[in-house]
Amino acid sequence: RKEVEQDPGPFNVPEGATVAFNCTYSNSASQSFFWYRQDCRKEPKLLMSVYSSGNEDGRFTAQLNRASQYISLLIRDSKLSDSATYLCVVIRAGNNRKLIWGLGTSLAVNP
Amino acid sequence: SQTIHQWPATLVQPVGSPLSLECTVEGTSNPNLYWYRQAAGRGLQLLFYSVGIGQISSEVPQNLSASRPQDRQFILSSKKLLLSDSGFYLCAWSRGGRLAEAFFGQGTRLTVV
Numbered sequence: 001r002k003e004v005e006q007d008p009g010p011f012n013v014p015e016g017a018t019v020a021f022n023c024t025y026s027n028s029a030s031q032s033f034f035w036y037r038q039d040c041r042k043e044p045k046l047l048m049s050v051y052s053s054g055n056e057d058g059r060f061t062a063q064l065n066r067a068s069q070y071i072s073l074l075i076r077d078s079k080l081s082d083s084a085t086y087l088c089v090v091i092r093a094g095n096n097r098k099l100i101w102g103l104g105t106s107l108a109v110n111p
Numbered sequence: 112s113q114t115i116h117q118w119p120a121t122l123v124q125p126v127g128s129p130l131s132l133e134c135t136v137e138g139t140s141n142p143n144l145y146w147y148r149q150a151a152g153r154g155l156q157l158l159f160y161s162v163g164i165g166q167i168s169s170e171v172p173q174n175l176s177a178s179r180p181q182d183r184q185f186i187l188s189s190k191k192l193l194l195s196d197s198g199f200y201l202c203a204w205s206r207g208g209r210l211a212e213a214f215f216g217q218g219t220r221l222t223v224v
Contacts, residue, residue: 034212043201043215044155087155089212099145099205099213103154 003027004090006102014110017078021105023088024070030100032091033071035062037084038104044087047073078109113138117202117216124223130175130189132219134202137183141207144185146177149199161185162207197223 006023013019025033033050048055050062050071061074071090075082085104092098117134124130136142146158157170159177167177174193178186185202199220203213 032211041199041220043218046212046214049212091211098157098160101155 001026002103003092004088004100004102006086006088006105008103008105010106010108012108012110013078015078015080017109018074018076019078019107020072020074021086021088021107022070022072023090023102023105024068025090025100026069027090027092027100028066028069029093030069030090031093033062033064034089035060035071035073036087036089038087039084047086075107078107080109080111083107083109113204113214115202115204115214115216117219119219120217121220122222124192124221126194126223127191130187130192130196130221132187132200132202132221134185134187134216135183136185136204139183139204139206141182142204143207143213144179145203145205145213146175146185146187147201147203149201151198155201159187192223194223197221 004025035047036044037047038044048057048062050064052064054063059076063072085106087104088102090100114137144161147155148158149155161167161179164179175189199218201218202216205211205213
């Protein structure tokens with residue numbers, strides 16, 4: 001089992017739809033969490049950090065559920081420009097701290 | 112503000128030729144530096160990371176090596192490229208002293224022919 005797992009999709013949604021992705025992690029001591037966006041043939045870009053209390057940035061909401069060991073990303077009022085691959089990242093705690101990347105979830109927003 | 116520069120953007124190299132990809136970071140000091148590879152349609156694979164000058168950790172055995180001759184310079188090298196070395200190579204940095212979110216360069220798309 002991978003340490004960080006994401007549904008690869010693709011998620012195909014119409015413009016204006018609300019879509020949600022989950023990302024599960026297996027190491028209960030993981031300490032920091034992030035969502036990145038990667039456009040085709042481009043570098044990943046930080047979308048938002050994920051805090052225990054949840055956080056919102058415009059149409060994007062990220063949440064952390066430590067009990068069930070997953071993070072989520074909610075996109076409201078989807079735009080065509082939201083089409084991309086969304087990567088979750090977990091920072092492992094302890095002596096072997098490192099960034100652990102999910103394989104990404106592909107989103108296609110259709111007109 | 113911090114910026115990261117990685118070059119070249121694309122590269123086509125014959126099998127058996129050497130490789131040198133360079134990455135520099137500006138606007139910060141003592142960053143953590145990373146080299147990743149992403150095969151087509153695949154996830155990010157960490158190749159090397161460095162927490163300081165001359166300190167390189169290798170994640171997977173391979174045909175590549177990395178060096179950090181200066182605080183904000185990270186170089187990925189190979190003496191003889193293999194076909195399997197083709198991929199999208201990404202340099203990234205994060206704030207030193209702690210493990211935090213990473214910021215990526217534009218990437219180098221390497222095709223070994």
